Amino acid sequence: MDEIKDAGAAPFGALGAAVDHLTAAFEDAGLEDARESARILVCRAVGVGKLELLTSPSRRLSDSDIHQITEFMKRRLAREPVTRIEGRRDFWTVTLEIRPGVLDPRADTERLVEVSLSHIRLKQDQHQKILDVGIGSGAILCALLTDVPNATGIGIDISTTACEAAGKNLSALKLADRSRVLHADFSTFGETDFDLVVANPPYIRSEEIAALDPEVADYDPAIALDGGGDGLDAYRVIAGRLPIWLKPGGVFVLEIGYDQAVPVIALLQEAGLQGVTLTRDYNNLDRVVSGTTAPI
Numbered sequence: 001m002d003e004i005k006d007a008g009a010a011p012f013g014a015l016g017a018a019v020d021h022l023t024a025a026f027e028d029a030g031l032e033d034a035r036e037s038a039r040i041l042v043c044r045a046v047g048v049g050k051l052e053l054l055t056s057p058s059r060r061l062s063d064s065d066i067h068q069i070t071e072f073m074k075r076r077l078a079r080e081p082v083t084r085i086e087g088r089r090d091f092w093t094v095t096l097e098i099r100p101g102v103l104d105p106r107a108d109t110e111r112l113v114e115v116s117l118s119h120i121r122l123k124q125d126q127h128q129k130i131l132d133v134g135i136g137s138g139a140i141l142c143a144l145l146t147d148v149p150n151a152t153g154i155g156i157d158i159s160t161t162a163c164e165a166a167g168k169n170l171s172a173l174k175l176a177d178r179s180r181v182l183h184a185d186f187s188t189f190g191e192t193d194f195d196l197v198v199a200n201p202p203y204i205r206s207e208e209i210a211a212l213d214p215e216v217a218d219y220d221p222a223i224a225l226d227g228g229g230d231g232l233d234a235y236r237v238i239a240g241r242l243p244i245w246l247k248p249g250g251v252f253v254l255e256i257g258y259d260q261a262v263p264v265i266a267l268l269q270e271a272g273l274q275g276v277t278l279t280r281d282y283n284n285l286d287r288v289v290s291g292t293t294a295p296i
């Protein structure tokens with residue numbers, strides 16, 4: 001009770017009032033989705049579900065609730081994304097832990113998962129060996145291994161923080177026995193015989209990074225974003241490595257920036273890859289390029 005009494009100095013003392021307060025602060029700061037963000041952050045801070053928020057808006061808050069809500073509000077006003085403040089993100093059918101220093105996976109990348117599944121589901125009865133190049137949080141490999149029970153996978157990343165995050169997410173989803181995470185650079189990684197290679201490599205032009213929204217430029221790591229002067233550095237390397245990594249007739253699926261289809265397809269074709277196909281995302285933007293190595 002003391003805790004509640006001492007909370008009098010705060011501009012809000014109950015669940016619903018806290019949501020109103022955060023909503024107003026976020027709107028004043030010009031942030032998108034102000035009320036939804038406020039609801040998520042208040043629920044997370046207090047440890048209640050959205051149903052309780054709707055049914056018990058007058059529930060009193062303790063001092064520690066108010067402190068946590070205020071901290072979350074300050075972080076959002078500093079443009080930290082809601083998913084990072086929550087520390088988790090829903091992706092495909094899984095929930096991932098998101099930590100500083102690792103890319104916050106994007107909904108657009110679910111298109112890469114869909115295209116990948118359309119290939120490997122055709123061979124559900126056979127063991128499928130997957131390579132996730134630049135695994136980050138583990139989003140893609142976690143999604144694929146969850147949907148394809150007889151697949152195994154290796155994820156590589158140059159960032160040790162990403163490797164740790166991916167390993168933790170794979171373990172939390174009980175996928176550790178079907179996966180390995182290796183600290184490796186894709187320009188030298190040399191394992192072979194994969195049925196499927198997936199990659200969402202860094203593809204932003206270096207000079208464009210500073211102008212991105214602060215939620216991206218200040219919180220996603222540069223190593224996950226920076227694709228070099230023309231944004232294509234990683235694709236140049238990966239195009240040359242795909243024929244080494246893949247079995248004959250193996251499939252690759254790469255995410256691309258909306259304006260990169262023409263040069264990426266050219267790089268892949270120059271490297272001898274076949275059946276190169278472009279898939280758009282649900283905003284009708286070029287998003288995924290897939291294809292195969294030559295069969296024997």
Ligand SMILES: C[S@@+](CC[C@H](N)C(=O)[O-])C[C@H]1O[C@@H](n2cnc3c(N)ncnc32)[C@H](O)[C@@H]1O
Pocket residue numbers: 103104105106109133134135136137138139140156157158159162184185186187199200201202203223224225
């Ligand atoms: C755009 S993020 C994608 C992360 C994750 N796959 C996803 O879709 O959310 C690119 C990832 O590639 C990794 N990376 C960048 N350069 C690399 C390299 N030379 N070798 C291996 N990984 C690299 C970054 O650390 C980052 O985790």
